[in-house]
Amino acid sequence: xxxxxxxxxxxxxxxxxxxxxxxxxxxxxxxxxxxxxxxxxxxxxxxxxxxxxxxxxxxxxxxxxxxxxxxxxxxxxxxxxxxxxxxxxxxxxxxxxxxxxxxxxxxxxxxxxxxx
Numbered sequence: 001x002x003x004x005x006x007x008x009x010x011x012x013x014x015x016x017x018x019x020x021x022x023x024x025x026x027x028x029x030x031x032x033x034x035x036x037x038x039x040x041x042x043x044x045x046x047x048x049x050x051x052x053x054x055x056x057x058x059x060x061x062x063x064x065x066x067x068x069x070x071x072x073x074x075x076x077x078x079x080x081x082x083x084x085x086x087x088x089x090x091x092x093x094x095x096x097x098x099x100x101x102x103x104x105x106x107x108x109x110x111x112x113x114x115x116x
Contacts, residue, residue: 025050034090037086
């Protein structure tokens with residue numbers, strides 16, 4: 001049985017999420033599919049927003065909601081063409097960041113499913 005999602009923050013803390021998200025965004029500029037979605041000028045902002053969202057989503061402080069309101073993920077991402085190929089690229093990039101035993105425990109669900 002996997003770890004309850006709301007306990008993840010207590011296990012890895014803000015630093016763990018910072019490392020995870022930084023590892024993801026290091027991959028973005030070189031990725032042929034993901035690079036065009038993220039303007040280079042906004043990578044630091046995108047990194048902070050994802051970090052804050054994940055921290056709140058997995059049991060930490062609700063900074064994202066306090067600063068930006070309800071995530072409205074579908075509405076915020078609707079301008080982007082996220083087809084199956086892009087989704088697989090996102091899942092692969094997230095998977096490289098998570099790695100290790102946590103990824104093995106979560107194998108039943110893709111990273112994009114966990115983040116919904």
